[in-house]
Amino acid sequence: MKNFSYFFKEGVMNLFTNKMVTLMTLLTVIVSLLVTGVFQVVSSNLMHISREVGNNFEFNIYIKDSVPAEQLNAVGEKIMGVAMVNDVVLKPKADTFTEFKDKVANDSLLKGLSEEENPFRDCFIVTLTNLDQADYVLGEIKLLEEVDSVSNNLETSKKLSAIEKKVKLYSIIIYVLLAILCLSIISNIINLSIFSRRKQINIMKYVGATNGFVKAPFIIEGVLVGMVGALLSSAILSYLYSLLYSNFSQVLEGVYLLPPIPVFLELLVMNAAYGILIGGLGAAVAVNKHVKV
Amino acid sequence: MLQFRNVTKVYDNTNVTALENINLEIEKGEFVFLVGHSGAGKSTLIKLITAEEKATSGEIIINDINVTKLKSKEIPFYRRTLGMVFQDFRLLENKTVIENVAFAMKVVGATNRQIRRRAPDVLGRVGLSQKAHFLPDQLSGGEQQRVAIARALANNPNLIIADEPTGNLDPDISGEIMQYLEEINRSGTTVIVATHDKDIVNRMHKRVIAVDGGSIVRDDERGGYSDDEEF
Numbered sequence: 001m002k003n004f005s006y007f008f009k010e011g012v013m014n015l016f017t018n019k020m021v022t023l024m025t026l027l028t029v030i031v032s033l034l035v036t037g038v039f040q041v042v043s044s045n046l047m048h049i050s051r052e053v054g055n056n057f058e059f060n061i062y063i064k065d066s067v068p069a070e071q072l073n074a075v076g077e078k079i080m081g082v083a084m085v086n087d088v089v090l091k092p093k094a095d096t097f098t099e100f101k102d103k104v105a106n107d108s109l110l111k112g113l114s115e116e117e118n119p120f121r122d123c124f125i126v127t128l129t130n131l132d133q134a135d136y137v138l139g140e141i142k143l144l145e146e147v148d149s150v151s152n153n154l155e156t157s158k159k160l161s162a163i164e165k166k167v168k169l170y171s172i173i174i175y176v177l178l179a180i181l182c183l184s185i186i187s188n189i190i191n192l193s194i195f196s197r198r199k200q201i202n203i204m205k206y207v208g209a210t211n212g213f214v215k216a217p218f219i220i221e222g223v224l225v226g227m228v229g230a231l232l233s234s235a236i237l238s239y240l241y242s243l244l245y246s247n248f249s250q251v252l253e254g255v256y257l258l259p260p261i262p263v264f265l266e267l268l269v270m271n272a273a274y275g276i277l278i279g280g281l282g283a284a285v286a287v288n289k290h291v292k293v
Numbered sequence: 294m295l296q297f298r299n300v301t302k303v304y305d306n307t308n309v310t311a312l313e314n315i316n317l318e319i320e321k322g323e324f325v326f327l328v329g330h331s332g333a334g335k336s337t338l339i340k341l342i343t344a345e346e347k348a349t350s351g352e353i354i355i356n357d358i359n360v361t362k363l364k365s366k367e368i369p370f371y372r373r374t375l376g377m378v379f380q381d382f383r384l385l386e387n388k389t390v391i392e393n394v395a396f397a398m399k400v401v402g403a404t405n406r407q408i409r410r411r412a413p414d415v416l417g418r419v420g421l422s423q424k425a426h427f428l429p430d431q432l433s434g435g436e437q438q439r440v441a442i443a444r445a446l447a448n449n450p451n452l453i454i455a456d457e458p459t460g461n462l463d464p465d466i467s468g469e470i471m472q473y474l475e476e477i478n479r480s481g482t483t484v485i486v487a488t489h490d491k492d493i494v495n496r497m498h499k500r501v502i503a504v505d506g507g508s509i510v511r512d513d514e515r516g517g518y519s520d521d522e523e524f
Contacts, residue, residue: 006399200385205372206372206383207372207373207400207401207444208369208370208400209369210366210369213400
């Protein structure tokens with residue numbers, strides 16, 4: 001570690017003595033991070049939206065006619081007590097009846113029916129914290145003695161949660177592929193810069209420098225470029241995202257884009273981690289080819 | 294201090310036998326010329342000494358270190374016991390004369406204090422104290438080679454290997470470079486010079502080892518370039 005200040009100084013000096021190469025590497029890092037960053041923002045929003053849609057997905061729980069109106073609140077509490085139930089809203093049969101009558105307006109069939117002859121049942125509208133587990137949760141609810149039946153939209157919910165999972169999986173796969181692609185591009189660019197300094201590396205090796213001693217300044221140089229690239233690309237993306245967000249934030253009824261601040265933070269953390277990784281690793285991979293003298 | 298025992302080097306990729314069954318002994322404090330035409334095996338011999346290449350068979354012992362058995366991790370530490378001088382000087386263009394010397398010391402872990410004391414001293418030994426803060430391209434070829442010699446001396450090696458050190462220099466400058474090497478030799482450092490330069494070899498009357506076709510064909514205690522050899 002006593003050499004750290006020397007390595008750091010060399011790394012920084014190299015940045016400035018090879019300005020064109022530094023600029024080229026920096027631009028490549030920025031472009032790479034913009035690509036992965038855009039993808040990251042899009043995929044975290046997609047995940048967020050599919051999660052939101054899932055969380056808003058409603059199941060109807062129909063209650064037996066034999067259950068008196070006074071007990072409905074208690075039944076609601078019971079349903080709420082089932083694991084992974086997010087929210088329970090009572091829809092009394094009187095409301096359903098009125099709605100229905102309004103819809104079909106003057107249908108003669110319903111004209112004669114009074115409140116007492118209401119053909120509908122009391123119903124609870126339930127949303128889940130985890131759509132994935134709908135099968136299990138609805139099964140648990142069905143076990144309650146007051147429950148008559150549950151809505152048969154389970155299949156739709158399964159499709160939705162499958163989409164949510166796929167979005168997540170493909171996001172990760174594409175992100176990793178992009179990351180590997182960028183790493184190889186960066187490594188090649190750094191390789192160019194190191195190639196122009198192979199004489200220096202050669203001399204260092206002849207006077208007895210260890211591989212670590214030769215590599216350290218290059219790695220520091222790569223990490224610095226990665227960090228600067230991460231900051232700049234995060235700033236650019238954050239600016240663009242806040243523009244997007246201020247003009248278009250509501251995707252669907254009740255579903256919004258992720259708010260800018262958490263997106264900025266996530267971008268910064270991911271870009272910084274990734275920028276440092278590709279800068280440092282890219283330099284290490286590239287310099288490795290030249291230290292074997 | 295330097296021993297080759299039945300050393301053979303065959304290059305893997307081309308299957309060319311560069312050196313065959315070399316036996317050689319150089320004592321501490323000797324000054325040795327290594328002569329031979331291009332492709333004779335001179336360069337390979339030097340590369341084996343600097344551990345740039347590994348012998349196919351046989352043993353090389355230098356300063357009690359078995360060079361043939363060095364792990365790649367140990368090579369840098371071994372090289373610190375050698376001083377290398379090349380035909381093309383190999384100075385860092387973006388560093389001044391004294392920085393070039395300091396760099397060689399920094400690499401082996403010298404402290405700034407040690408560097409401040411030693412670097413001007415070795416520059417003095419090659420007569421370049423006045424030009425310490427010049428960049429290499431502000432110097433003549435002879436001066437650049439003197440910087441390279443100073444750098445080779447910086448870590449106080451007990452063996453200096455010069456590979457065609459006068460190859461790029463005028464005859465009178467070449468003589469000057471050889472004088473510096475001879476002076477270094479006089480202070481006890483072993484010096485091996487690989488060269489084509491007939492005049493120098495003949496003038497200095499040092500031990501001459503001639504290599505041809507991968508074998509040592511001549512080893513004279515106080516030799517010259519023989520007339521029937523066309524190198």
